[in-house]
Amino acid sequence: MTDPFSAGECVAIAFDADVGAAVVGEHGGVAAWPAPMAIEALERLERQVGPRWVWWGPDTARRLVAAQVRPARCWDLDAVHRLLQGGWPSGPARAWAAARGLDADATPTVAPVDLFSAATDDDADADAVRPDGHLDPRWIDGRWRDDLDTLTRWATLALEVQRAQRAGLDDLDDRPAAPATARSESAAAVLCAELEHDGLPIDVAEAERIIASFVGPRPRDAAEEQRLTDERDHRVLRHLGRAGTDVDLRNPANVKSLLRRAGIEVPDTRAWRLEQLRDRHPVVDALLEWRTAERIGTAFGYRWLDEHVRNGRLRGSWSPSDGAAGRMTATAGLHNLTADLRPAIAAEPGHVFVRADLGQIEPRILAAVSGDPALAAATEDDDMYSPVAARLGVARDVAKVAVLGAMYGQTTGHGAAALAGLRTNYPIAMGYLDGAARRAEGGNDLRTRGGRLVRMSSAGDPGDDDGPSGVERSRAAARGRYGRNAMVQGAAAEFFKTWAVIVRARCAGSAARIVMCLHDELLVHCHVADADEVLRRVTDGVQEAAHRWLEPTAPHVRFVADASVIHRWSDAK
DNA sequence: TCGGTCACGTA
DNA sequence: CGTACGTGACCGAG
Numbered sequence: 001m002t003d004p005f006s007a008g009e010c011v012a013i014a015f016d017a018d019v020g021a022a023v024v025g026e027h028g029g030v031a032a033w034p035a036p037m038a039i040e041a042l043e044r045l046e047r048q049v050g051p052r053w054v055w056w057g058p059d060t061a062r063r064l065v066a067a068q069v070r071p072a073r074c075w076d077l078d079a080v081h082r083l084l085q086g087g088w089p090s091g092p093a094r095a096w097a098a099a100r101g102l103d104a105d106a107t108p109t110v111a112p113v114d115l116f117s118a119a120t121d122d123d124a125d126a127d128a129v130r131p132d133g134h135l136d137p138r139w140i141d142g143r144w145r146d147d148l149d150t151l152t153r154w155a156t157l158a159l160e161v162q163r164a165q166r167a168g169l170d171d172l173d174d175r176p177a178a179p180a181t182a183r184s185e186s187a188a189a190v191l192c193a194e195l196e197h198d199g200l201p202i203d204v205a206e207a208e209r210i211i212a213s214f215v216g217p218r219p220r221d222a223a224e225e226q227r228l229t230d231e232r233d234h235r236v237l238r239h240l241g242r243a244g245t246d247v248d249l250r251n252p253a254n255v256k257s258l259l260r261r262a263g264i265e266v267p268d269t270r271a272w273r274l275e276q277l278r279d280r281h282p283v284v285d286a287l288l289e290w291r292t293a294e295r296i297g298t299a300f301g302y303r304w305l306d307e308h309v310r311n312g313r314l315r316g317s318w319s320p321s322d323g324a325a326g327r328m329t330a331t332a333g334l335h336n337l338t339a340d341l342r343p344a345i346a347a348e349p350g351h352v353f354v355r356a357d358l359g360q361i362e363p364r365i366l367a368a369v370s371g372d373p374a375l376a377a378a379t380e381d382d383d384m385y386s387p388v389a390a391r392l393g394v395a396r397d398v399a400k401v402a403v404l405g406a407m408y409g410q411t412t413g414h415g416a417a418a419l420a421g422l423r424t425n426y427p428i429a430m431g432y433l434d435g436a437a438r439r440a441e442g443g444n445d446l447r448t449r450g451g452r453l454v455r456m457s458s459a460g461d462p463g464d465d466d467g468p469s470g471v472e473r474s475r476a477a478a479r480g481r482y483g484r485n486a487m488v489q490g491a492a493a494e495f496f497k498t499w500a501v502i503v504r505a506r507c508a509g510s511a512a513r514i515v516m517c518l519h520d521e522l523l524v525h526c527h528v529a530d531a532d533e534v535l536r537r538v539t540d541g542v543q544e545a546a547h548r549w550l551e552p553t554a555p556h557v558r559f560v561a562d563a564s565v566i567h568r569w570s571d572a573k
Numbered sequence: 574t575c576g577g578t579c580a581c582g583t584a
Numbered sequence: 585c586g587t588a589c590g591t592g593a594c595c596g597a598g
Contacts, residue, residue, distance in 0.1 A: 250593055252579055270580065295581065299591055322589065327584085329589060336583040336590060357584095408586030477585070485587045489584095519584040519588090 003049055004029030010075065011051035012159040014151040015042070015063050016142070022151035024159055025051070032148040039067045046071060052183075054162045056092050056154075059142075061193035072505065076189035077158060079320050080165045080182045086445065086453030088323030096135045096157070099164035108137050128153055169451060178451030180548070181494055185320060185450075187501035188328065191514060192318035194504075199313025200334065200345060200515045201525055203568075207305055207344035214296040214340070232297075236290045239283035249290060258283070292340075300333060300341055308332040312348070318517075320497070324482075325490035326452045328497070328517050335518060345516075345569035347525060354512075354534045355572050356563035357521035358496065358542065360384055363403050365492045368550060368557040369449045370432035374425060376555035392421040406433055407488045409481030433484050440483020441476040448490035456483060495559075496520060499545040506537040523569065531565045539563050 005011055010026040021038035023031050023045070033041045045051065046069065053071045055061065057078030064071060081095040082088075085104075093107035108130070128139040128150075135157075138144050145154050169178040208218065215232070219225035233249055240247075240261055248254045255269045262281040266273055271291060277284050308314055316332030329335065337345075347353050358364075363384055367375040378387040389399035402418035406429075410416070423430045436446055439456075446454040456479055500517055503524065507513070512526035512534045526534045542561045550557060566572060 248594085252594085268579080291581080295592090298593080299582080304591095316590095324588060327588065331590065333582085333591070336581080338582055405586070410586045412585070474585075481586060482588095489587065521584080 003045070004031060005045070005049045005051055007049055007051075008073075009049075009051055010054050010159070010162060011045070011049075012054040012155040012162070013042070013060065014055075014145065014154040014158070015060055015067075016145065016151065017063055017067060019146060019151060020148055022148055022155050024152060024155040026159060030152060032152055034148065039069065042067075042069050054155075054158050056095070056158050057090070058189065058193060061190050062196065065190070065193040065197045070194065070508065071190060072508065073183070074186045074190055075162055075165075075183070076186040076320075077161050077165065079185045079189040080162075080169075082321050082323075083178075083182055083185055083326070083450070083452050084165060084168050086323075086455040092140045093135050093137065095161050095165075098168075099161040100133055102133050106134070108134055128157060172447070172451050175447060175449070175451040176551075177449060177549070181450030181452070184494070184498045184501050185326075187504065188320040188497040191501060191504050191517070192320050192328070195318045195330070195514065195517065196315060198513050198515060198525075199310075199315040200523070201312060201348050201351075202309055202314045203344050203346040204305065204309060204312060206346065207309075207341060208302075210341055210344055211296060211301055211305070214293045215301060218302050229297075232290060232293060236283060236286040239281070239286055249287070250294070255287070258287075296338070296340070300338060304333065314345075321452075321493070325454065325486040325493055326448065327489065327493040327519055330517075334516070339570070342570040342572075343568050345523075347567050350528055351525055352528050352531050353515075353566050353569065354524040354526060354531060354538055354563065355521070355566050355569070356524075356535075356538045356542075356561045358492075358499070359560040359562055361492050361495065361520045361559075362407055362488050364557055364559055365495060366403075366407060366429055366432070366488050368554065369487065369491050370429040371551075371554045372426050372429035372432070373555045375429045376557050379558045382560060388426075391425050392418055394418050394421065406430060407485060409437060409477075409484045433487070436487045437480035437484040440486075441480040443479065446483050446487060448487060448494060450491065450494040452490050452494070454483060454486045454490060492520070495545060495549055498549050499541050502541040502544050502548075503538055506541060507534060510534075535563055535565060 005025045006027065012024045013021060015021040015038065018035055020032060020034040021042055042064070050072060053074040055074065055076060057076060061076065077095045078090045081090050081098060085098055089104070094104045097104040097107055126136060128136055130136050139154070145151055165182065166179070169182055172178045212218070216228050219228055236249060237247060240258065247258045252269050256266065259266055259269065262283050264277055264280055264284070271288060274284050274288055278288070308316060314332065314334065316330045316334045319329045321327065322329050364379050367379050378384040381387050385400040385403065386396050388403060389396040392399055398414055398418050401414055402422055405413065405416065406419060406422055440446060443456050445456050448454065496519065500514060500522060503522060504514055507524065510526065510530055512524050512530055514522060515525045516523035522538065524534050524538060539561055542559050546557070546559045562573065564572065
């Protein structure tokens, strides 16, 4: 059989491990295989043709990864939909509606599976596209995609959505990087499926030791668990004698009155505030210690271990982009694992982690997206804050706070004083940020450098137009900060994902696997013998990402990474 | 059973 | 009166 596909062409795929696979090429080629032959056929296609796989979303990516197919190039309709349309909502119904110019909020919902709807399933030959133009929800949930013909239809529709998305990206005249961003966002979506599948190596015994050091050994039953909890509470409450018996430490209002009885008045009971009151009364110290133990016990305790760790791997679900600026998200505490537990994140025997993080990524991104030549020049320094400080005539740390404050919209503190210096010395970068903030304040949507829509219509809720009240002003200010930050954070997320998928591609031939992405940090798990090579690929990958990502006409911006070979995550600097 | 709020960890 | 996220707990409304 001669392949009906040509190298590198877009090939839509609908895949179900039980039914089989159908593929439809953009030049008209069609093929389908029943389940027993599907995986081998897909692997052959990947090897011999190397297409850009087009699929509807994470389900397909997960199924392919589970079948050990690790596609090199793809187009994830879900990820590109989020890029083009902004926000969290996605899925086939919305992607289709957007492609057809239909109202995304008018998409039909799935009829519940019961006796009544089963009776109406007589029209099982109904097409996926309803008379009103929307996708039939029964096709979306997969109920009717049960043979090779329906899979072929599903793939054909995916190809149609992709054509519309490509046109939409090309139409973003002032965002030439948008099509490339769509491709790297798609690759990041596969990476997410792999992160879910592979998991993060964790030393369970070490994790249990750490947890025990905070909350004691694993309780044998509910009664023992209750006893441990009561003892922990008592170590705080005993400082107040009989007065403390009716206090629930998990209730902030109760904690506030507890503190009042100790002669301490606070507007809230946040840790940073209590930190300064440690010497006022011994109960403060006990309370702060209780808080850390309570947090480990609830969020990262034995239950967390049992729920999310299997065969020495910590697994959560991953999303390639959040609904705001487009950073990756992860569940199971992967993105907010406390430093206390990092010693438990350990490479397996014979393996190491190659850990790397992008240095000062946000100010470097600002220099790039704004095209400010003075700020771009500062990026040539390993520490770009020192040339900025020299130019402003302030201390290095003051310059740092000022730059970060400008990106975050901070208006108070030490940075505010240096802000004027930033405006005169880096007018283009500051003008870029102020412009974004101004448009956001007015409720106008923004687009990142890579073309991601940052929706302002929903953010800060312009809501009832009750004139220039204080409430409305502060909401506008909140939108301004949000928009200002999203332009930098969003472009940084795009850069990071470009880097990550380059590393993924460069490691594809080996056993090395990316096992953690943390906004500006990568963890690659690999054989000890491969560590040096992986380290090189990770650091070279930054330069390749910069080369791919920077506009040819813009001032040169230098990106840097700090990389090292470690055994435990806690070994990092 | 839900959304809102607090609190707290990560970047 | 710097942004984002996920998690867990409590509260009050339904």
